[in-house]
Amino acid sequence: MGVVSSSPLVTNFKEWLIAIFNIHQQEQEIIALICWAIWMNRNETVGKVKLFTVFKVVTIAKNFLQQWRDDNRPLPQAIFENKGKSRLGLVIRDDLGSFVAANVVPVQGIVDPLIAETLGVREALSWIKSKFSRVQTIEMDALLVYSALQNDGVDNSYLGILIEECRLLAKELLNVKFN
Structure with missing residues (x-):
């Protein structure tokens, strides 16, 4: 991508950026990120000897843009069309x-x-048991599931079997608490 100066009448960065965006409409994202990477490089060099090459600055900007695009890719519409199918999202912090x-x-x-929330807790506990050693708290959204997990008594509700599986898995892990 080659970006050329738009006009000798441009007197500041804002005017230059607006002019460049008007000329290079398809490349606005990468131009903005290259400007950000130049600014970031400038901040890194103040008081230091560290200085990136132009190639490195452009590479940082391109990588950041690709990561952003990957993370913000729209979900396929079909994901919501299939009734009776769900996905449980699990996050470890x-x-x-x-x-x-x-x-x-x-x-x-x-x-x-x-049921989905209780399955999520069970899947999280199983995942933690197989991959992670130091997880302390399992967070959830459903107060009824939390209360059932906190209660040591027999759960005769329709969630009872899943609740018991969660309790057993939690006992196998050290110091796991529910929140």
């Missing part, structure tokens, strides 16, 4: 709340939100 890992588990025929 560290002690500071920073992202560690995520997983999506497809399930068939689940239409009840409490």
Whole structure:
């Protein structure tokens, strides 16, 4: 991509950027990210010797744009057309709340939100048991599922078997709490 100056009448960065955006409408995202990467490089070099090459600055911008596009790709419309199919989203964060890992588990025929939430807890516990050693808290949205997991008594509700599986899995892990 070659970007040329638009006019000798341009007197500041804002005017230049607007002119460039008007000329290169298809490349606006990458131009903006290259400008951001130049600014980031400038901030890194203040008071330091570290300086990126033009190639490195453009590579950083392109990689950032690709990551952003990958993370913000629209979901296929068909995902919502199939009735009776759900997906359980699981996220692992560290002690500071920073992202560690995520997983999506497809399930068939689940239409009840409490069953889906309880299955999500069970899947999270199984996933933690197989891949992670230091998870302390399982967070969920459903107060009824949380209350059932906190209760040590027998759960005679339609969730009872799943609740018991969750309790057993939690006992196998050290110091897991529900929130």
